[in-house]
Amino acid sequence: MSDPDALRLLGLLSAPDRLRALSALVLGAATGEEVAARTGMTGKEALQALERLERGGVAVREEGRWRPRPETLREAVSRASAARAEEPVPEGTGAEEAAVLRSFLREGRITALPVQRSKRLVVLDHVARAFEPGVRYREPEVNAVLRAFHSDHAALRRALVDEGFLDRDSTRYWRCGGTVDL
Template identity: 65%
Template sequence: MLDGPLPEHERLEVLRSCMKDGRITAIPVRRSARLVLLDRVARAFEPGVRYSGDEVNTVLRGFSADVSALRRGLVDEGFMECGRTRYRRCGGTVDL
């Protein structure tokens, strides 16, 4: 069964249960909850800006020591795309 988007109150609950002081404490197993967490991480990157691998790692270290798992999740779930040497945010929510 595929998970659908979560209502706002559930999104907030996911973030409360998986993060403390801006750091990730747990990565949800349920895909819809994991997408909420990855969306929060993706929002640390400006849409369309190209980032080096080192720049991405620096930002991701602010969330978790496991930067490779976060980077892989962001790319696999379509929040970021990776070129030969650069990453670019291509998905997720934005503040208007």
């Protein structure tokens, strides 16, 4: 999630007192006293948490009563999802492959290697495109390329070899599979 509002809201709700206060509002508390009673906070702590939630836009005070504003969270998630859908993918990538890449890559880096094999193959094929067919690479060169995609370059290299995207002998690696861009 890269949307600044979504990140701000995550930060706001990462404090346990504010999360408890918002939860109390969602469960029906409407006054500072009710929030304090439901959360185990003091009245002052509850009021501070509620005021911070109000400044963050996830709670509102109307006529002396508090209520949650879950629409603020939904809107932030919607904006973050829209931004994620706009992540660039290689030209000519099908809709299903693009969806997989958008799920597992952020700004060109792999966030997690998919467990499901079909999705893992899509991500590995994307990585394999960084290697020129017919060129032999030393291990440090392969590692340098793979570090651009993921911090665990050894696991990524192993997956590429195991799934047939790269092959190797005792000193060199080369691309032997995957989609070739024409």
